[in-house]
Amino acid sequence: MLADHDLVVVIDFGAQYAQLIARRVREAGVYSEIMPHSASAERILERKPAAIILSGGPQSVYAENSPHIHPAIFDAGVPVMGICYGFQEMAAAMGGVVAKTGLSEFGRTPVEVDEAGALLEGCTGATVWMSHGDSVTSAPEGFTPLAHTAGAAVAAYENTTKRMAGVQWHPEVLHSDIGQQVIENFLVKIAGCSQDWQASSIVDEAVAAVKKKVGSKKVLCALSGGVDSMVAAAIVQKAIGDQLTCVYVDHGLQRKGESDQVEKDFVEITGAKLVVKDVSDRFLAKLAGVIDPEAKRKAIGNEFIRVFEDTAREIADADGIDFLVQGTLYPDVVESGGGEGAANIKSHHNVGGLPEDMQFQLIEPLRTLFKDEVRAAGMQLGLPEKLVYRHPFPGPGLGIRIIGEVTRERLDILREADFIAREELTKAGLDRSIWQFPVVLLADVRSVGVQGDGRTYGHPIVLRPVTSEDAMTADWGRLPYEVLEKMSTRITNEVREVNRVVVDITSKPPATIEWE
Template sequence: MNETQHRPVLVVDCGAQYAQLIARRVREASVYSEIVPHSMSAEAMLAKNPAAVILSGGPSSVYEAGAPQIDPALFEAGLPVMGICYGFQAMAKAMGGTVAKTGLREYGRTQASVGTAGTALAGSPAVQEVWMSHGDSVHEAPPGFEVLATTEGAPVAAFENLDKRMCGVQWHPEVKHSPLGQHAIENFLYNVAGLQPDWTSSNVIDEQVERIRAQVGDKRVICALSGGVDSAVAAAIVQKAVGDQLTCIHVDHGLMRAGEVEQIEKDFVASTGVRLIIRDEKERFLSALAGVSDPETKRKIIGREFIRVFEDSARQVVEEAGAHGEDVEFLVQGTLYPDVVESGGGEGAANIKSHHNVGGLPDDLQFSLVEPLRALFKDEVRAVGRELGIPEEIVGRQPFPGPGLGIRIIGEVTWERLEILRRADAIAREELTKAGLDDQIWQCPVVLLADVRSVGVQGDGRTYGHPIVLRPVSSEDAMTADWSRLPYDVLAHISNRITNEVAEVNRVVVDVTSKPPGTIEWE
């Protein structure tokens, strides 16, 4: 079932590194998209009532045994279809074209020569820079398809058949290294498929308000309010839908950063007027986490304890409202589309890690979930939040995981370790803000390597302190990320302050790994 009333553009994942990025680019064009696996039958895809289909790239060769196969019925369904890289070759082969090795691989920046631009490449210059990653090429376009572009290693680098509303490119238009890539995607969406750019913040709000009212009726609802942008925007949408039927619960699990509980109480309540209950549950969570070092186990414990607290809070809400016998049936969570994909909740998606509000929920959950942001990427959530009038201090806040500092301590979580990390994190955040860098980075997790000791020299003596890792990253939607190149003087100042002011730390390092292969959080 679609997460919205919009007919989706289905992005068929053929094993691509960038399938999520393709979906994101379609959203940038104000058109709704969803990701589905290549193994899905055409019948199942058509049951989603798609407006169009985009076939992603992938590492395989179309003629190899075991390569991703696209159900041929999809090409006979009359839908607009765009192929990208592997998807381009799969379309060519299925429609009667020829795909083979050229002997000349193309990886990275490549010059594409555009002959007849047609509709798919309308507005393109005669030569444009594109991002390639292929060893096979389309040698002959399928019958009825017009060749639009070539490269040195690809005799057919782009083609179209407007009668069938099909087109494709050998390169990757979804990456920023193809400067005109978004233009090509929009040409397909608007001019080949004939779609309208009607996926907007206002439409999202209206659709979700209608959906929530139908789901909840006159029942009571509680919201898991972490203080981050996701839960704040989710709460604001639900409040718009059901008003005082909503009570927000903030669980102070002891895993928050310095000053955050106070900020939640002040900023969110002031901006929305919502009823907020703060539960001090530090001892409960730390007791449950005692002796646990495995990341997945920590996430699942935190998710389980969250729900147990919410169940108890639901009884408190009913008692305080004097609603005898009226149970709270619904729990609001700020689950996002990347959470669903990374937790294996997307169809055919790999389980990268359990997000506490997706894969970390207990099996005996007593609530029905209300997840108004489940179809959205992070920047779409921010746009919705601004549309709802939520203050920039909340909407523009850097992402912070629901399990909090519990997954930024590598090793067992203890109160002493939390206090060490809180102090180091506060210094890093303060210095990044002072340097005016908040808008230039997606987020900067600060990680404590609690089970590691490093040798240091402090006060003319030998020390065995903890290393701290700074993980500044730049991203658009958290599906991919690169490490942020922060100025050396800022990094030096942060390091000096942490090692001077946090006695237990004697080393600060910077994580310079992109995503993939690393995730943004360490656990």
């Protein structure tokens, strides 16, 4: 179980990278969880952390109302690492000096290693990612300064006797050349953590937990076709077999071949019972005349709930169904304020907007995992790679990738264009390098074109290749021109209603990944 692994608690001071710190720790083979800076020392220490990492944050440690961690943390004998704001918080708490020097640093910054010590062992002068206006001008007594930059006289320090260390830069971001090395040095050389965590270990642990919780009762799972729900369902099916029934609601807003693929491949691999409800007419009726994006989402979400409730009543016998499987991930837990090591199985929670009064206990076997860890678990379970590494797909499906009213004709146009774009991406071997690839139909926009020596007045299609680690921030994917050319040529040749293909090259922020 998770209790058998060392735990690193990441204290969040409002950093945009707190989740990334937790992921980097896990990549180093050590399990991690996030807790807010407002947590009391007692709550933090009762988790029995093997180490604590203090995140960055947007404020100044000496400013009024700035966030602080209880000083007892520094006297508890637990190894502590500070990053950016956390580095300054530790320095101030331990008697060092933090000041505004007027030498701010943002972005890529050269760092000079003066003394490697344990923290910077194996690290030479490198480029790191900085984001600070304040600096540590004097390290606390007993702490050895290790590095400096043009704007930070003390850019890193350590006290191996107290097992404390820190850096001014952000080692968790990829722009820091020595970032992962620094994190691993702290975890192993200073904190003495065991590197025995791997995402696949969650499978056996989750299977055992489900068996214990469910016993001989029946379980229902709303299978969306996304990797999260499929992996969660596969874990539960491995635990309880035919006590599980999966329900796949075919709302008619899926990509081409998606329903068939889920029905065939998922059942073939897992042996799970699957009920497929083809209710596309119901959804199209609810979407008729709807243009506002939020109204679309609500219409789709509400109708999905009604269909799911109807199906649950249809398949329930006299004994009823007690449990519902949900593919909740750790980022969902953290963002909803629950990132404090909640149990893998809990008795009440909303599921994608499901009413709170639903009489289900929830099973959430993935709630401690990040997306990449879910994929690792899926591969261990033997799910097909094409399912495990599918690009994330929004719950409302193609309904929010049509700008304008959703109709069957428009869905068919977009389905074909989307299929062509994804097929060419796969042929080019670029599926893994692109996080998500929305293809958007500007249904209420027409542009003039020339096709077959004649004038056309067709729809534009927007390609939106995106790269990201967690979808919280994202950049547009730089696809090779020859790949874009093939996509454009095929779409305009094979989808007669389309005469123009454009590429969205906007990052997130300011844009979102989806258009609606």
